[in-house]
Amino acid sequence: MNQLNHESTITAYGWSRHWEDSFAATIASLSSNKELVPGRIIAQYSHVYRVISSDGDKIAKVSGKFEYDAEARGDFPAVGDWVLIELLKGDPNVIIHAVLPRHSAMTRKQAGSTIEEQIIGANIDKIFLATALNQDYNARKLERFLIAAWESGASPVVLLTKADLCDDTEAILQEVQSIALGVPVHCISVQDRLGLEQLDDYLTPGTTIAVTGSSGVGKSTLLNWLAGHNVQEVQDIRNQDSRGRHTTTHRELFLLPSGALLMDTPGMRELQLWDTVEGWQHTFADIEQLAEQCRFRDCRHETEVDCAVQTALLDGSLEPLRLANYRKTEKELAHLARKERNVNRKRKKEAVRSPGSKPKHRKEFQGEID
Structure with a gap:
């Protein structure tokens, strides 16, 4: 087995002593003679993943044994997971053999009638619950997101986005504070550069932050501002009802200039709860x-x-x-x-x-x- 290579690449993506210990324990539990190294899932597409490791950014698939042994959808890797990968000589792709135990995971019930867990993101430290201060604002929907956030093991933070579109932000702020008990609540507007300095304390190096909420609340706009350039496409919302269209079509983890890691997720019309x-x-x-x-x-x-x-x-x-x-x-x-x-x-x-x-x-x- 390869000894852990402490290179700056994986350290920047949140590698720590905790994960080093978990890596060693998982290696010891596997009956494999393959040379495995740690990597983190930074993007999830239809049937493949992008993994960052000390060897760089790679395309990955799970091994046949992994797929055979998995009993449910939640057993497969998700964005934010640390995994054990096999580097293939002369091949830009890698094989995922195991997932390190998660310290947190935001989940929901899979859409439709199937009783199956879906992992939205793993190993998250903070969850930004974004809700726009326009016609689509809904306190009851926010409560559902709070339920999932508290269950995840990460710490929720409510962002009331597009504050420039609201005539009475103080009234909504008070309402949200009354339902988001013990949760920090911030009014922000990327358009008017309002309240964005409040986010600085969360954006510390190695901290993983997931941004979730309905379509059209400004998640991609916020990510682009934090990144300092456009990393996600932004679409306009519908004027008649302020409902957004999907901009993000996959989950992805971005390394910000601050050193924090921001996970952008597709907007959700409805969050179906799972074991929360x-x-x-x-x-x-x-x-x-x-x-x-x-x-x-x-x-x-x-x-x-x-x-x-x-x-x-x-x-x-x-x-x-x-x-x-x-x-x-x-x-x-x-x-x-x-x-x-x-x-x-x-x-x-x-x-x-x-x-x-x-x-x-x-x-x-x-x-x-x-």
């Missing part, structure tokens, strides 16, 4: 705390006597729409959990019928963007 009970509880911590004050432990917060949640609704300290979204997402997560249990039960039955067989792998496991 802790994130849900964190996002709605105010309602959870109220529920603990109810007289009855099984209070449904409807017509029960001495219901602290209903009292908060009556005195105006709790917004009805926030409570409605609390209930809606609770039911959504419970429904997802039931469906996931049914899927797992079915897989176990199939495994009993055909012992030793592996599930068929679809190429779409590896990296389509939706």
Whole structure:
């Protein structure tokens, strides 16, 4: 096995003592005589990846054994992952043999009816949740992104973008601060260079920051400004409803002049939650705390006597729409959990019928963007 080569390339992309230890432990666990070196996934396309390593920027695919052993879509590499790669002599491509254990991952349910986890980004330190201060602003949608962000293990930061389009930023700022409990909230405008200095403290060398949000909130515009040049194409939003069109069509990790790493992700019309009970509880911590004050432990917060949640609704300290979204997402997560249990039960039955067989792998496991 190759000893770790401490070159500036991977150090600039976030390599640290933590990853060095993880690399050594993973190498020791593999029964392979191949020479493997560490690399980081910096872009994800349909079925291939771009990997940065001490040998430079390479195109990569997973090995046949990796694909065979993977049991779910979330087992495949995602942007931000550190992987073990095999360099091929005389070939510009490399082979991915393993993924180092993630310290964080933002996930969502795959679009459609399939019960499958999709990794939006891995090994993220901060998540910029961008929402534009135009007609598309939606506090309830922001709550959904907060749920996923808290669940990821990264620290969320809310960016209220396009502040130049809003006549009353202070009112929205106060509303967002009331729902994004304990989360920094910043009003910014790249167009008017407003509030951008507030981001400096986050942009430290080696820090990985993911930018996510709906289409048209200005993620690519922000990235271009932070990079100092155009690295992503920017499209106009629709005038009639302020809804954006997809600009980013794949996930990619960019090294900024500050030394920070910014992960741009495709805009999402809707974020379908995935196994985010802790994130849900964190996002709605105010309602959870109220529920603990109810007289009855099984209070449904409807017509029960001495219901602290209903009292908060009556005195105006709790917004009805926030409570409605609390209930809606609770039911959504419970429904997802039931469906996931049914899927797992079915897989176990199939495994009993055909012992030793592996599930068929679809190429779409590896990296389509939706």
